[in-house]
Amino acid sequence: MLLELLLTVTRASLMILTPLVAAMVLRVAPSMLEPIYGSIFIKELFLELSLVSVGVGVVLAMIYTNFLGSQKNSGAPSSSSKDKVSDSKASFLATTSNLSVPDATGLRKDAGLRKGIIVSLDMCALFLASSFFTAHAMFKYSGEFGPWRGPHLTQLFLAYPVLALLGFVNTLACVLRSHERVHVRTWMSCMLIQVGSILGLTLVIFQMAPQGQSCPRVYISAILVAFISGLHKLLTFIHGEVALPDERLESRRRPKTASSRASLAMSFIPLILVLAMAAQTATRNPHCQMSVTKAHNPPNGNYTILARNESITGWISVVDEHTARHDHHIRIMRAGHSLIGGMYAETGDSIFGTFYIPEAVRLIKKRNKSQQEVALQIGLGVGVASGSLIQLGVLVDVVEIDPVVADYASMYFDWPHPHQLFIQDGRQFIKDAPEGKYDYVIHDVFTGGGVPPSLFSLEALHDIQRIMKPDGVLALNMVGSEHPLKAQALNSVRRTLHTAFKHVVGFKENPDTPDAYQNMVFFASQIPIKFDRYVPPPPPSEEDMEKLREQGGHIDHALRPSVMRDWILTSFEEWPLSTPYDPSKGELILDRNNTLNAMQRIGAEEHWHAMRSLLPQDFWVNY
Helix, strand or coil: CHHHHHCCHHHHHHHHHHHHHHHHHHHHHHHHHHHHHHHHHCCCCHHHHHHHHHHHHHHHHHHHHHHHHHCCCCCCCCCCCCCCCCCCCCCCCCCCCCCCCCCHHHHHHHHHHHHHHHHHHHHHHHHHHCHHHHHHHHHCCHHHHHHHHHHHHHHCCCHHHHHHHHHHHHHHHHCCCCCCCCCHHHHHHHHHHHHHHHHHHHHHHHHHCCCCCHHHHHHHHHHHHHHHHHHHHHHHHHHCCCCCCHHHHHHHCCCCCHHHHHHHHHHCHHHHHHHHHHHHHHHCCHHHCCCCCHHHCCCCCCEEEEEEEEECCEEEEEEEECCCCCCCCEEEEEECCCEEEEEECCCCCECCHHHHHHHHHHHECCCCCCCCCEEEEECCCCCHHHHHHHHCCCEEEEECCCHHHHHHHHHHCCCCCCCEEECCCHHHHHHHCCCCCEEEEEECCCECCECCHHHCCHHHHHHHHHHEEEEEEEEEEEEECCCCCCCHHHHHHHHHHHHHCCEEEEEECCCCCCCCCEEEEEEEECCCCCECCCCCCCCCCHHHHHHHHHCCCCHHHHHCCCHHHHHHHHHHHHCECCCCCCCCCCCCCECCECCHHHHCHHHHHHHHHHHHHHCCHHHHHCC
């Protein structure tokens, strides 16, 4: 009996469909908004409000079911939920056999449930198929919405209604039909298995599903939902009721008239609309194209997108800016709602001077430099820091989680090939790397308004310390503020660094605005940190040039003097942090209780507004 209750068209199909769609929505919906709102805000309360949406759907389904149950004939007999059915054979179209013909009230309720399920599936498919059109329209108001409200206002037309409809339709599917006269315990067991299976499969699929390919996953899900709805319509048209026992199918069939066939054809209009919108999304929507199209670069635009790709960390693009705001033509790499680097095309200098400061690891006194120096960079960006070290003869290993970032750095920013490139998670790499290998570790993983907390924990810093030589130096970049009300993340990172290393010093990008949200670089080591005076390097020798050619470096940039780099490395010691280190401030960041993400919220909001003031909304919407 339990198996018969589960193996109906409606329940069995929803047990498979719901986890696929729900896991896709939970994975894809936030990533759709990341280019507009950054990596922090898209996840704030998203899971909680998603669960609320499912709950709203469940409550609405219960109200709808009670409404159907209230439509009774005064003399209609009722059946007890404790009645048990006689022996029966499991059928995919039926749950029980040898039943009496259901009363009129029960049949009306069955029809109402069937209609509610079909309409809900159609609406779910239409919401999914139209999601990219809706999102693009909502993105135009992102400046007015702001980073806190914007993601949830947008999800009101994307994820939340889809999840509410899934809750609604699954609740209707759990309601017993008029012919399903089973013991209440049997029914409860069936529902527990149904709900448990859906939740378990959703969790498994969500954990296994990779990032990327948002558009195909959305419109394929829409087509799948519309197809399941169409299957229910077709079976209902043929058999009259997809949950009736096999023995009753013939008696429930009705003569098929021209009007009924026309009605069936009309009922497939949602499927046709879904297919049309999916085709439009796949072929015309600029956000869903894997390459650059004419729509990305309108005539007389101020920006030219050279390359774009949705990778495992989100949307990555390379953009040329040619406006009067700058004296020089600049090229930038965009990752979501942040800029992870850029260069002046004429000089090859970084547009962010702070990226040169980590090179000062080579200026620290009392280090044994007689052997070949080896460095590790965690987080590549456009390759400014690692490129400088490579040109100075340092063997550089680079670990970058996103393969597209590495490809674009080489293709569009003249990044020379490192000694070794590892495409993997930085935390896993430092955990597995051999002990005592590196003279320097460059740690720069800021993107999208925040940093991955796992790479800032005490355990992560201990791993970095382990893979460095005894006199090795860590250069760690972060973005923060010294303002007392905004410095929680900064204070926590400082405390964790001072706990892991004996000597720590920090510098900031702009000494004139100490409270501003800005780039900061910390140097940490087990040896005292004192810097030798920076001396600009002489032009490369023929031997240096030959070595650079062997490493795949770009000769034209090696020959260019970098005025910005020389100025930064000469002046950065004059820009120390304004506030002295106070061990009583900030939290110790640990793996078991890592709250850095929550601490970054204020800074992420400032970063979002800074990006919007640096570049207009049209730039961010076009990705």
